[in-house]
Amino acid sequence: MSEARRAVEAVWRIESARIVGALARYTRDFALAEDVAQEALAEALVGWETGGIPDNPTTWLLAVGRRRAIDAFRRRSAGDERYAVLARDLDETTPGPDTLFDPDAIDDDVLALMFTACHPVLSKEARIALTLRVVGGLTTDEIARAFLVPVATVQARITRAKKTLAAAQVGFSVPEPHERRERLGSVLSVVYLIFTEGSSASSGDAWIRTDLAEEALRLVRVLARLVPEPEVWGLLALLELTAARFPARLDRAGRPVLLEHQDRRRWDRSAILRGRAALARAAAAGRGLGPYGLQASMAECHAVAASVSETDWNRIVLLYEALGQVAPSPIVNLNRAVAVAMASGPAAGLRLVDEIEERGGLQGHHLVPAVRAEMLARLGRGSEARDEYLRAAELCENAAERAVLLAKAAQP
Template sequence: MGSNEARAAVDAVWRSESARIVGALARYSGDFTFAEDLAQEAVAEALVSWSVNGVPAEPAGWLLTVGRRRAIDSFRRRSAREEKYALLASDLSEEEPGVDTLFNPDSIDDDVLALMFISCHPVLSKESRIALTLRVVGGMGTEEIAKAFFVPVPTIQARITRAKKTLAAAHIPFAVPEAGEIPERLGSVLQVVYLIFTEGSFATTGDSWMRTELASEARRLARVLVRLAPEPEVFGVLALMELTAARFPARLDSAGKPVLLEDQDRRRWDQSAIRRGRAALSTAVGAGRGLGAYGLQASIAECHAVARTAADTDWQRIVILYEALGRLAPSPVIELNRAVAVAMASGPAAGLQLVEALANRGDLDGSHLVPTVRGELLTRLGRFGEAQGALAEALAICSNAAERTALERKIADLAGK
């Protein structure tokens, strides 16, 4: 087997098994940052060994065994200097445990859940949480993560290194939080997963309107989380992502240009994703605890999913849902979305009034979203000169190439009116 084939094999195993491998090593060593380093050393050894000897029958077990051996070596080197490692070293046996011993079925779920909680720990910055989660839970390489977020590879490497140092300095234990801590800590995990999905759905930079591979990774993480922590809001975030992703096939035309929701060919929507999303939302509702912020957003997405046409959409219900969402998780973006819903339910003039108030407060200064929506509503009101000015303002601050092209086309269309 050549080096390229070996790398492909290692990448495939790491992508699917990284969380289990790092989690098992963290459980074994009691040190998350050490475990991630051990796993990376095992990956480096595999690149050499597998290119010569071929892929072993149990590749994940091979990586885990190598990681454990590296841990034993390290414990023994440190035992002369540090008491805690001396205790670990004294209990070591030369006999290696089988794969089943470290990949204990009773421990795997807890290992992966603990890994998600530590990767998304609030002590880390948002950027570090995203990078670390994609790295150790999602199994993405630093080059992949850097490409996905359009930042240099050294920047991603620095974020991951800084995150591990921060966790070590804060003495964050590798463990599933106590039952009373889970609701608060779960919010950080859900935020990270949804941030990854949002960047995939509405790319903030680059040439593409969206990056479906990043959104798919977020959905995969959410499915793992639903299995490990079946809380209503976890089902809510999965429902939101499935129902939103269902529209992906219709969001671009044959030329790759963005298509607004009301103009999309709904026959192209992914009905399987809609069914999965509605099932997840039904589970969240069935818990009887009331919907959280993600569940409410999923309910809004469901209103779109079940409407045969844009005209059939229950816009009044969407307005009510946005009002509830605004009280539960107030944000300028939610207010802007509510303004759009009001415009659809009660006319563009009513929506524009809300947008103008939002613009006057300056809560979204520096974002192209407010002038874009303002331009759309002014166009619907026939105030074409003002609409051009608003869209030109949006164009000046928009960083996504595909969205800039769409804005330029709208401005050109208004020139003749």
């Protein structure tokens, strides 16, 4: 891969949401903003090879996207005077990079982009898929894995979502306070899925994608200031407490280090303090913790324990049971089985995993055989454990995680 192509991909991964957000604010057209951003990206792939990488790649992409938007509006202006006015407005304004990327501004372009993509005219599934694609910069393959649905389904959702927003003439802005609450659930779901993809990448060579995780953290911090609801604080707590373990999750060679082998002295104590403070804010509302707050409470159990064996696994089991009531899912059931195995022994956990597999809720997902393998190994059933590790490795699409599974399968 050439240096120019690597630069284009890096800038797009880091800045795509801000670029699309800025262009959406200029054009007042969500679908057009993404289209012209993609055109700018395509032009960069060619132009940076021959002309070199610009000093400010983000500004370069914004300028090209803006010119493409002006061209599009001029083409439309022949039939609609409104587009002619917008084209003139775009010609007369110059982007201000220093104001575009102020991470503390409440009218943050990325946040506005998220609320636009999560508009009530869209179905919940479409809101999340569109925002992951446009704001998170995830591919349709990555979104499909996060949703456990076919890629074609995700593509159809995104296409329909853009058409629906255009037909409804949805404006680009952070909504007024009375509108925020109804869109907040979808926004939180998107932030959580972006962070999840960053903290445990579903594909590729890297196990942790800190760019996505850090963007999710930034967004939820902005949300906590803008919409200080208990579940926003709960999500912030969950993300801070989870990210606190990042420094210990990879060894010096970049290989994954599982929880039981992590050097807890390397955990980010400042992040743990921030996470626990956010969790206290969520609990102080007195309404009971929601799904993110419950998961944050589990993360807190890990954060305050000196080791895996000293972790309060019985409390974690109870928290998973509560989570299963408010947000049931096969993944929650699988995680509860792991907690039961830690609290009551691997045989008890294995029975629950076998029940999950019989129901087929996670069919084709590598986590089921991976968890079964761990429990079989603890029960001394080495041959069966190796078979499960190999089955998990075959299903796993992340290279780093696959290497861990294969290494475990090779152990005597």
